[in-house]
Amino acid sequence: MSRAQEKELKRRKIRLLVLISFVAIGLVASVIAAMYKSGAFAQMPASQLYGNWVELGVPSYAQDSFTISEGGIYTHGRLISTKFEFDGTKLSYKHGETLYVYMVEDKDGAELLRVQPTHYKSSFSKK
Numbered sequence: 001m002s003r004a005q006e007k008e009l010k011r012r013k014i015r016l017l018v019l020i021s022f023v024a025i026g027l028v029a030s031v032i033a034a035m036y037k038s039g040a041f042a043q044m045p046a047s048q049l050y051g052n053w054v055e056l057g058v059p060s061y062a063q064d065s066f067t068i069s070e071g072g073i074y075t076h077g078r079l080i081s082t083k084f085e086f087d088g089t090k091l092s093y094k095h096g097e098t099l100y101v102y103m104v105e106d107k108d109g110a111e112l113l114r115v116q117p118t119h120y121k122s123s124f125s126k127k
Contacts, residue, residue: 049091049112049126050069051067051126051127052067053065053124053126055122055123056111056122056124072084090103092116100116101114102115102124110126
């Protein structure tokens with residue numbers, strides 16, 4: 001094989017790799033766009049958290065519970081915080097000097113896992 005033929009073969013290989021790269025990038029972009037359009041990356045709205053949350057796996061006399069509403073966080077019928085933050089997966093609020101943090105456990109938002117304060121982790125279900 002002559003030197004000119006080797007150079008031409010090398011150019012063709014590079015062109016083929018560039019073409020394959022563009023096709024692969026296009027496919028990945030199309031899949032991501034379809035996922036966005038279908039709502040796969042949509043965040044859960046804070047209003048989906050509104051309601052009464054009850055601790056799971058503990059006797060009823062020791063159950064912790066709280067209520068989330070547009071007006072704030074309530075426990076035992078008393079407003080404990082008018083401000084809370086929710087980013088679609090993490091709920092946080094302060095009660096006094098204590099920061100409470102809960103993570104959404106499932107995609108439909110029916111369970112929360114308390115991760116802070118860290119004395120123990122507990123799950124909550126919306127009733």
